[in-house]
Amino acid sequence: MSEYAHSVMMLLSEKAQFILCFFAVITVLAWFKAGRDALDWNDSLRRSGAVNLVIVAFNMAALVLPLAATAFLLNLLKDMPHVPGQVWQDAPWLVRAFMALLIFDLANYTMHRLSHFNAWLWPMHAVHHSDTELHFLSANRAHILEWVLLVPTGAIVAYFCGLSINDVVFLGLLREAHQYYVHSNLDWSHGPLRYVIAGPRFHRWHHVDRDDAYNKNFALFFPFIDLAFGTYYMPGPAKTLATGFVGSPGDNALKLLMFPFREWVRLVRELGAGRVGSIPPREQPGSALRPD
Numbered sequence: 001m002s003e004y005a006h007s008v009m010m011l012l013s014e015k016a017q018f019i020l021c022f023f024a025v026i027t028v029l030a031w032f033k034a035g036r037d038a039l040d041w042n043d044s045l046r047r048s049g050a051v052n053l054v055i056v057a058f059n060m061a062a063l064v065l066p067l068a069a070t071a072f073l074l075n076l077l078k079d080m081p082h083v084p085g086q087v088w089q090d091a092p093w094l095v096r097a098f099m100a101l102l103i104f105d106l107a108n109y110t111m112h113r114l115s116h117f118n119a120w121l122w123p124m125h126a127v128h129h130s131d132t133e134l135h136f137l138s139a140n141r142a143h144i145l146e147w148v149l150l151v152p153t154g155a156i157v158a159y160f161c162g163l164s165i166n167d168v169v170f171l172g173l174l175r176e177a178h179q180y181y182v183h184s185n186l187d188w189s190h191g192p193l194r195y196v197i198a199g200p201r202f203h204r205w206h207h208v209d210r211d212d213a214y215n216k217n218f219a220l221f222f223p224f225i226d227l228a229f230g231t232y233y234m235p236g237p238a239k240t241l242a243t244g245f246v247g248s249p250g251d252n253a254l255k256l257l258m259f260p261f262r263e264w265v266r267l268v269r270e271l272g273a274g275r276v277g278s279i280p281p282r283e284q285p286g287s288a289l290r291p292d
């Protein structure tokens with residue numbers, strides 16, 4: 001077996017262990033909250049879960065793409081002035097962790113919001129929004145090209161802010177665990193802490209396919225970022241509300257993989273026809289991208 005194939009197998013095995021651990025934790029939590037109903041994986045849920053596993057396996061096999069893009073860009077920018085690492089050295093661990101999370105979340109907020117408002121970025125991010133059965137495995141539904149965009153962005157922001165490689169690993173692991181949690185169907189709001197740390201209800205509203213919910217709740221960890229920028233929205237329980245978007249390829253891994261390319265071809269054709277500023281499929285009232 002080649003070295004690369006061996007590395008992919010190792011990554012897949014670690015990912016599988018991570019998913020199994022989370023499956024156990026989420027199932028126990030859901031069982032405490034909703035009883036036996038929480039253990040019912042209907043056909044639609046099983047189909048969605050299987051597609052999400054196929055997508056994450058493909059992305060792990062193609063991990064060389066975001067990693068190569070990250071290495072290339074970091075090498076290109078290595079001589080640019082940046083915050084020296086020593087700035088963080090004397091800070092207490094908790095302050096350092098909070099600052100790292102905040103920087104990471106602000107960068108993510110920017111990219112995530114752009115992905116919803118830019119017609120060319122939306123087709124990549126739309127793959128994540130295609131899941132109509134939101135559950136913890138939905139965290140894995142992301143197009144590999146979105147990884148190519150987000151992994152270098154996170155690494156570059158961390159580099160320019162003087163964060164160490166340990167900070168980056170910490171952020172990556174925490175992000176992964178937290179993403180599984182916020183996609184789970186626990187419908188927890190976090191009560192008085194709802195502005196402090198994002199929970200499943202906060203993120204489910206981001207996925208709800210309804211006019212009033214579009215383009216809300218972009219933050220990963222800290223809902224107060226959405227509060228500060230006017231995009232916070234959590235009017236009540238969202239567990240029974242539909243997710244997904246019109247024009248989604250649904251639970252078809254191959255169509256999801258091809259979706260951005262198909263949409264880009266459509267956008268180029270529309271540009272050619274003079275219809276500049278084409279609309280992302282998930283259009284919404286008030287968007288600069290929606291035609292009058």
Ligand SMILES: [Zn+2]
Nearest residue numbers: 112116125206
């Ligand atoms: Zn989104």
Ligand SMILES: [Zn+2]
Nearest residue numbers: 128183203207
């Ligand atoms: Zn999500």
